[in-house]
Amino acid sequence: MATDQLSVVFGALADPTRRAILGRLADGPATVNELAEPFDITLPAISKHLKVLERAGLISRGREKQWRPCRLEAEPLRAATEWMGRYRQFWESSFDKLDDHLRTLMKGTGQ
Amino acid sequence: MATDQLSVVFGALADPTRRAILGRLADGPATVNELAEPFDITLPAISKHLKVLERAGLISRGREKQWRPCRLEAEPLRAATEWMGRYRQFWESSFDKLDDHLRTLMKGTGQ
DNA sequence: CGGTTAATTAGCTAGTCGGTAAAGTATGCC
């Protein structure tokens, strides 16, 4: 996968286990074992997923006694959402049913 | 990569070439050669990228004479954006700086 | 200290990804 920030973030989101982990973290911080509990995969596999999420800046990790609590860091999702925002008009209106010429024309009118 | 729709869409977006192709298609339909022109990669590589985008439902392809014009289909981005929407509060407010207890408490108040 | 719990690292396998070159398919046009 490419190394630019957006690619890393989208790449991190392209896995249901990682999205589920983020979902869990939306309810508050959790330890690695707590995060692993719902899944049928081993702890090392979870550890790898967490590293991917950390590289994407989607989680941060503390140190508390023998636990390493994870916490959600949603900031990178702002950039991802903003990137998608460019296309919002194409799914919120019926513009995507029109041909290019007409679309260009209408864009010029400020709608 | 997993096969659920959201994973396939995020996976398709996790590559800068594919995102650039979508960017080009936002200006209107284009043929494969037109899409390939800005890049330093071979046509087969572009063809593969297009197949990934098509599998994600992000483009559709027609047939006009000997050309196979591609057109943007932004609909899948709606689901992707909606998924991220769950986390909007975490980057639009300072909630993500507070601890879980406080966040839970404030959520109960409706903001 | 020794043992337990928490989590990461190392090393392996199988499969996917992004790219290539070369061959194949489809259509248009003389």
Next chain:
DNA sequence: GGCATACTTTACCGACTAGCTAATTAACCG
């Protein structure tokens, strides 16, 4: 038909990914 244009498919390659088991590190507890 025959040739050119526009892609696509096939076969291959090196790098990366997701999973495993086994071993290691780190911190607490008695």
